Amino acid sequence: DAGVTQSPTHLIKTRGQQVTLRCSPKSGHDTVSWYQQALGQGPQFIFQYYEEEERQRGNFPDRFSGHQYPNYSSELNVNALLLGDSALYLCASSSQYEQYFGPGTRLTVT
Amino acid sequence: AQRVTQPEKLLSVFKGAPVELKCNYSYSGSPELFWYVQYSRQRLQLLLRHISRESIKGFTADLNKGETSFHLKKPFAQEEDSAMYYCALRLGYSGAGSYQLTFGKGTKLSVIP
Numbered sequence: 001d002a003g004v005t006q007s008p009t010h011l012i013k014t015r016g017q018q019v020t021l022r023c024s025p026k027s028g029h030d031t032v033s034w035y036q037q038a039l040g041q042g043p044q045f046i047f048q049y050y051e052e053e054e055r056q057r058g059n060f061p062d063r064f065s066g067h068q069y070p071n072y073s074s075e076l077n078v079n080a081l082l083l084g085d086s087a088l089y090l091c092a093s094s095s096q097y098e099q100y101f102g103p104g105t106r107l108t109v110t
Numbered sequence: 111a112q113r114v115t116q117p118e119k120l121l122s123v124f125k126g127a128p129v130e131l132k133c134n135y136s137y138s139g140s141p142e143l144f145w146y147v148q149y150s151r152q153r154l155q156l157l158l159r160h161i162s163r164e165s166i167k168g169f170t171a172d173l174n175k176g177e178t179s180f181h182l183k184k185p186f187a188q189e190e191d192s193a194m195y196y197c198a199l200r201l202g203y204s205g206a207g208s209y210q211l212t213f214g215k216g217t218k219l220s221v222i223p
Contacts, residue, residue, distance in 0.1 A: 004153075033209060042114075042196050042213030043154070056210050090154065092209065099209040101146075101154040 001027045004093050004102035012108045013081050021076040021105045025093030029100070031055075032074040034066060035090040037104070043090055049074055081109045112137040114199050116214035123187045124222045131182040131217050133171075133197030142200040143180040144211070145171055149193045157182075157195070167191070187221045194218050 005024045013019050025032050031050045035043035045058035049068035068074045072093070078085055086109045091102040113136045123129055135141060145157040158166045160173040160180060171182045180197060195218075198211040 031208065033211075035211075040215070042116075042198075042215045043211070045210050045212065048208065048210060050208075056208065058210075094209045099156070099211075103153045 004091055004100050006089075006091050006102040006105050008105060009103070010106045010108075012110060014110055015081055015083060017081050018077065018079045019081060019107060021078075021089050021091075021107070023074045023076070023091030023093075023102060025072045025074070025091075026100050029093035029095050030072050031094045032068060032072065033092045033094065033099075034074070034076045035092065036060075036085075037088040037090055039087070046076070078107075083109050085109050112199055112201060112212050114197050114212050114214040116195075116197055116217050118217045119215070120218045120220065122220045122222060125189055126186050129182075129184045129187045129191065129219065129221075131195050131197075131219065133180045133182065133214060135178050135180065135197075135199050137178075137199055137201075139201075141173070141175075143171075143173055144198045144200065145169070145180075145182050146196045146198055146213075147193050148196070154196070187219075189221050189223055192219055192221045 003026050007022045033048040034046040037043045046060050047057040048055050052068045063079045065077045088104040090104045115134045143160045146154050147157045148154045169184045194216050196216045197214045201210045
């Protein structure tokens, strides 16, 4: 089991564009969370998906949306990119007893 | 609103010296607290959680509800302890796999040989 995997590793986008980030959870995990980690900051919770529905959401605008598929994999979509969206985006999958983080996708908005 | 504060951005100690990484929290509910560690070029990983009351890699942390603190301690620092450490608070329960975490800004621990 490779654990939580994320793609792509790095991404460069232009302001105003849209981006999709992908996450495959650890085997046996059915819940996926997304976090944004700006430089020098701790991860900040964006939202969480369980049973293909958004269950919890942090303080992020509607430009941030997601999806979870029947195989529990997930996508994070960000529309109308701003320079301030440049960050490391972390995916975490969890079961009742544990949570694991992926390596992250580094998004740079120019 | 919940908040996790790690007052030190950087902590440097000599090998063999004791280590204490501070974490304070504010939360109106019953907290569940964690320490995560990120070694160089590795992903964020769980170090320990307060409900387990265990020692991992020589580190321990005790939840002090009176002082709203969850400081991470190790009696003798090792060079391999050098890493970024994050304290995190798990919010209200909303399902078995619900792990909505609030993180502090992190403390970089540097162990000097």
